[in-house]
Amino acid sequence: MTINRHFEIIYILLDRKIVTAKELAEHFEVSTRTIYRDVDVLSGAGIPIYSSKGKGGGISLLEGYSFNASLLTSNEQEDILTGLQTLVVTDFPNSDKIIKKVSRLFKKDTTNWIDIDFSPWGSGPKSKQLFASLRDAIINQFVIHFSYINSEGEKSERNVEPLQLLFKQNAWYLSGYCLWKKCFRIFKISRMREVTVTNQPFSPKPSHNAIKNAETQVAHSSVPVTLRISSKGAHRIYDEFDDHMITKNQDGSYTVNTQFPIGPWLDSYLLSFGILLQEIHPEDLRARMLAQLDKLKNNLNRSE
Incomplete structure (x- = not known):
């Protein structure tokens, strides 16, 4: 005291x-x-x-x-203020008051150099509040309940002990212990619906590396895939694949060598490239995609 x-x-x-x-x-x-x-x-x-x-x-x-004269270097002050600014943009309770106090303590002006909005473009207040609710559930250790749509299109009700928010490959995920599956899982936040923070407390399970575990699970069900994509698809190629996976061809197109888990999600993902997609290997995946295109064509013909 x-x-x-x-x-x-x-x-x-x-x-x-x-x-x-x-x-x-x-x-x-x-x-x-x-x-x-x-x-x-x-x-x-x-x-x-x-x-x-x-x-x-x-x-x-x-x-x-000034306070820093005896305790902190100028770089250390900047690091502290930067860390506090990330709390401000995530709406952490009282973070604006904290950063105001610390900036005065260090006699430094703060520059609003970063802004973060976790919700998709055009989202309403309810979507923007979701991250704050998840954050509070993690900090206060309360079980959350939500409906979830998996990559197979199946809907289920989940009760989860939330542990961590993760950002991976242009998407946000929630890591937690699923009380239904009795194991650690990660959930894509965009597929979570009707999220409710319950009043049921929990004690965190021993820590684990959620991203590493998820990547291990995906790797077990993945196969090598080679894609050739038109030069007009460069923006997606560099958004969605690492440099070591990409080869630029003489005609301006791109060859991508990567791995994907085979399933409905992959079908939808590859179809999203449309006419930008010029070649697919292995052959059975190519045949699968052509069959999907035939189904799409038949659906559209029936709608006429």
């Missing part, structure tokens, strides 16, 4: 320049004798704090003193 009071005294003096011992005593609900004892301790620790008597007198810091 004493250390916290010492720290806040420095902050108050940096913010207000000069304060009387009586004002500080009333603020901290201690005696003025305790405040003067705090001043002696801070002075002995190398903080240039002093008191003056008479009209206009009080306790103050040496002009030009």
Whole structure:
């Protein structure tokens, strides 16, 4: 408690320049004798704090003193402020007040250089609130309930102990322990519907690397795939594949060598390239895609 009071005294003096011992005593609900004892301790620790008597007198810091002079380098200050700014843009409780205090403490102006919106373009307030609800459930350790659509198009109801929000390959995921499947799972947040934070508390299971585990599961069900994509698809190629997977051909097209899990999700994904997709290997995947195109053609013909 004493250390916290010492720290806040420095902050108050940096913010207000000069304060009387009586004002500080009333603020901290201690005696003025305790405040003067705090001043002696801070002075002995190398903080240039002093008191003056008479009209206009009080306790103050040496002009030009800043907190970083004795504790943090300029780069360390910037790192702290950067970390706090990421809390501000995620609507972390009271983060705006915290960054205001710390920036004053360091005597630095903050630049609003980053902004983050987790929701899709055109989303309403309900979608924007989802991340805040998930964050609070993780921090406060409450089970969440939601409907989920998997990559096979199957809908299920889930109760999950949320552990972490993950960003992977242009999409957000929730890592948690699924009480239905009795194992750790990751869920694509865009497929979660009717998310409710329950009042059921939980104790976190032993930590695990959710992304590594998910990649291991995907790798077990994946096969090598080679795609040739038109030059007009360059924007998607560099958005969705690593450089080591990409080869630019003499005619301007691109060859992509990667791995995919075979299933309905892959069919939809490859069809999304439309006429940009010029070649597919292996042969059975190519045949599968042609069959899907025939089904699409028949569906469209029936709708006429």
